[in-house]
Amino acid sequence: xxxxxxxxxxxxxxxxxxxxxxxxxxxxxxxxxxxxxxxxxxxxxxxxxxxxxxxxxxxxxxxxxxxxxxxxxxxxxxxxxxxxxxxxxxxxxxxxxxxxxxxxxxxxxxxxxxxxxxxxxxxxxxxxxxxxxxxxxxxxxxxxxxxxxxxxxxxxxxxxxxxxxxxxxxxxxxxxxxxxxxxxxxxxxxxxxxxxxxxxxxxxxxxxxxxxxxxxxxxxxxxxxxxxxxxxxxxxxxxxxxxxxxxxxxxxxxxxxxxxxxxxxxxxxxxxxxxxxxxxxxxxxxxxxxxxxxxx
Numbered sequence: 230x231x232x233x234x235x236x237x238x239x240x241x242x243x244x245x246x247x248x249x250x251x252x253x254x255x256x257x258x259x260x261x262x263x264x265x266x267x268x269x270x271x272x273x274x275x276x277x278x279x280x281x282x283x284x285x286x287x288x289x290x291x292x293x294x295x296x297x298x299x300x301x302x303x304x305x306x307x308x309x310x311x312x313x314x315x316x317x318x319x320x321x322x323x324x325x326x327x328x329x330x331x332x333x334x335x336x337x338x339x340x341x342x343x344x345x346x347x348x349x350x351x352x353x354x355x356x357x358x359x360x361x362x363x364x365x366x367x368x369x370x371x372x373x374x375x376x377x378x379x380x381x382x383x384x385x386x387x388x389x390x391x392x393x394x395x396x397x398x399x400x401x402x403x404x405x406x407x408x409x410x411x412x413x414x415x416x417x418x419x420x421x422x423x424x425x426x427x428x429x430x431x432x433x434x435x436x437x438x439x440x441x442x443x444x445x446x447x448x449x450x451x452x453x454x455x456x457x458x459x460x461x462x463x464x465x466x467x468x469x470x471x472x473x474x475x476x477x478x479x480x481x482x483x484x485x486x487x488x489x490x491x492x493x494x495x496x497x498x499x500x501x502x503x504x505x506x507x508x509x510x511x512x513x514x515x516x517x518x519x520x521x522x523x524x525x
Contacts, residue, residue, distance in 0.1 A: 400424030
């Protein structure tokens, strides 16, 4: 069923005039508000494609609703507002060259409904995906100790002075978001613009396009207490497993109980007939069973 769901979500149909259905609404996530995905967003899960920020946001929203201690009491996955903020502050400028203003949470009203203020201000850890120039990395924020770390699938340190500036701006934005939610800032006064985040050495991507996959999996797997001395010991995934995660995320999104169009996704996926097993289906990491579809 995962494979069928993936095929249905990726498939673009073309009418007689050559128009495609890439803008068709395919998922409506019901949580703090309605978060809508169109087929074009799902299509970014295709092999060797850069993944749209809407997919990462959706995974954050789904994880935050999981009935697990990790997400209900310990870790809040902050949807990537930085994608919008960095479009106005592209080099990490504190004064936007376009808007001529400093960052303000209120300037992004479309994002505010998807911030869980209670969790953002109360959970001890915040995991926050960041994307700039097509590359994703993950901020780990210890809200209690006011300590920040970065997991980057590609870099073990800031690759440029521009990235250092972006990291300073990013820390400032996260501090402002926490304050907006009613929590204590990560630093006070002018020090809020000097927040530092150390890089954690960790195994990462083998390609130029899998960074978002690593970040989304890290949201689920990284244990803060296991990060010591700036290094995280673990066995990295083989590439075929990373490739299969794209199939997994399509089904997790479309079959989520938060998706108002879930029944349609199940019906359309079930109607697909596979003429022969694909390479993805034959992967040892593709396990298909009744648990692929959530039940109430």
